[in-house]
Amino acid sequence: MVERVLATDAALELIDKLRGMHGPLMFHQSGGCCDGSAPMCYPAGEFRVGQSDVQLGEIGGCPFYMSADQFEYWKHTQLTIDVVTGRGSGFSLEAPEGVRFLTRGRVFTDDEADALAAEAAS
Template identity: 70%
Template sequence: MNGSENAPDRVVATDAAIELIRKLKDIHGPVMFHQSGGCCDGSAPMCFPDGEFKTGDQDVLLGEIEGSPFYIGRAQFEYWRHTQLIIDVVDGRGGMFSLEGPEGKRFLTRSRIFSDDEWNALKAHEEKAPITV
């Protein structure tokens, strides 16, 4: 929980993902994430040097993981808004443009449905502080 009206974070990361993010930041400096609804690589979270991926009005800032902004395409957000995204890492090659590829790892999104209490807290929080682009 992020402490704001007990609203849960919309995106979190596993310990393994946090470890990889730290490694990537040591190599590349600040990073950012984007998850779109495209096929193939576009359906996985992609990691870029911060600011390299240009976001627009069809992207939603979902939150931060390990101090790095995490964006999602608006259509995907509408589809997944009732779930918490859990960013994990597995062995294998990810998207060819994502920074983790050379590490032999790839980011993976898992999810869980918010409980009724969490959902109500999120709705109350977002009435005061709407999701931003």
């Protein structure tokens, strides 16, 4: 199975820390505005996911979503969520820790794209 979203060890460690502080978590890839396009971490259920959101998978046991419109641009890309030093703007839970989640991406190989297409067709 090809995963659409992964997380680095550093991101997984931060997710565990934040889960210990805030309980169950969820992620939503913001699509612009004041936060640019960044993975945002919220307490589970605090961000309302709508019918126009797509769940890409899970990282660290937390669901990861983005809007369907944004997914159209990113559907050919595997996302890797990482952590970098520096405070991002916004409401993501890691902001007070002096770090921010960051999305890195790579285009799926032809074999991976074929596997995803076959998975979607079944």
